[in-house]
Amino acid sequence: MRRLPLASFAIIGTMIFVAVFAPWLTPHSPIDQSLPDKLLPPFWEEGGTTEYLLGTDIFGRDLLTRLFYGARVSLIVTALALTAGGGIGLVLGIVSGYVGGKLDAFLMRVVDAAFAFPTILFALLLAVTMGQGMDTLVIALSLFLWAGFARVIRGEVLAIKQRDFVALARVHGSSPARIMFVHILPNVLNTFMVLLTLNVGVIIVAEASLSFLGAGVPPPTPSWGLMVAEGRGKITSAWWLSLIPGIAITLVVLSFNLFGDWLRDRLDPKLRQL
């Protein structure tokens, strides 16, 4: 058995902590500008102050504060997208796998189509038509997520429905809906949990990419991807603007992936090929 990834736990725990308690952890506002303090470097660099530990951006906003609030955005978007996309994928996967036949064939072709669809383009299209915002972002990410969930869950259900307890449930007069959501659903929850954690990293990167491209949350709301984008022009003179949020993204995604790997090995060795 793989060892508990303590560093991952610590990083994920820290991220959740700062996201939840952001307003109490920092004296600064993530949005209000303070132009006299603009473009201060991190405290260990020459000219940096301990008031702004990781320096400030072009509007004099504290980078650390924006990082904390950005973690909020990432977590909320991730949670909503996983709930919506993962939930839809779970339900459709179970129905598709259990009912089978034409419905299954149809749903799986839709899944194939969803995989073939370029997510980023679609998100840009949505941002243009619906306007930028967290809701647009969540919808775009959900539409991308559900297909992967549906496909894996369906495969799992195909195996489970062959087992005798499903046949016996039918012999005992359970309705198809009851069999699907009372008897089969708890048996795929392990797989579902693993899929959730493995997709957290994907979503955070996707959210950052979309924000970077301008299809995500609109400024001045802090988002890690947006922060990387805003600092891009000053990369030679003020490296911390892009690099620090970039490092944050990398660390968090890596942690979630390690955590997901660990959970997968713990809960379901069969999924190791994923």
Place this chain on the structure above:
Amino acid sequence: MDSAPVLEVRNLHTHFFLRRGVVKAVDGVTFSLRRGEVLGLVGESGCGKSLTALSILRLLPQAAARTVEGSVLLDGEDLLAKSPREMREVRGRRIAMILQDPQTSLNPVFSIGSQLHEALARRPDGTGRSLRERAVDVLRRVRLAAPEQRVGQYPHELSGGMKQRVVGAIAISCAPEVMIADEPTTALDVTIQLQYLDLLKELQSSLDMGILFITHDFGVVARMCDRVAVMYAGRIVETGPVREIFDNPVHPYTRALIASVPKLRRKTGRLRAIEGQPPALSDLPAGCRFADRCPHVEARCLERYPEAVSVGESHSASCWLAA
């Protein structure tokens, strides 16, 4: 014993409609089961035993399988005419089933107790006892040791024999009129098999159920059954009281089956096998289906299927030689 039949199957035909043709897996099965009786349905793999059971419950495996003819009467009501909703009321409450493999018969994520509750909740017993008490009670009836602890345990904590007892407990929890047991002891340890058969027998007489006992094991039949129906290639070829069938088998297939059972008391050399294969169910011969493998085959056997003829008291066989 001489009461009216609780389950009557008449001329049941269940076919698979496949692209490559029609597979007549159950092709004119007729039998009846009385209350308090165990009817053994015997035959080799693929002869249609299990499909007959699934047809009775109307739980056919694929969209391709359909019961095209016949009737299934439960206390005189035709099950084939019922709506899906009415059918769900029948399943579990009036007809229960035990399957072969106890390892997969229980849902691994629920405790024994909650799986029993689900069945028990469908039938209030009017005594106001809690579901838990009733669950313990029904586990005691299937002679599971320490039932109070078992209700909180999960299937993986129980042995195969114990699990099969739980499956039995779920099956009897609604006091069904008919129980279908599809090779319930095949997956069990030999020492446990006997205990389980005794248990079924005991439950059957205390609940006055009819049991349709599906098996390929004549040893089990001798122990369990009151009557036997021998099935071959989708049809019942011989049926009669168990003693009659053993002492005086008429159909050559029945004789061959009994001859291939090892006997404990006598030293037998090699067991006798039946040469050849059963006919393909998609391309059945016009005459007797056993003709190809029968040592007594005659010209008329190949031409027409022999109708069942009575050869003794409630003993009949479908063979030209018997007529």
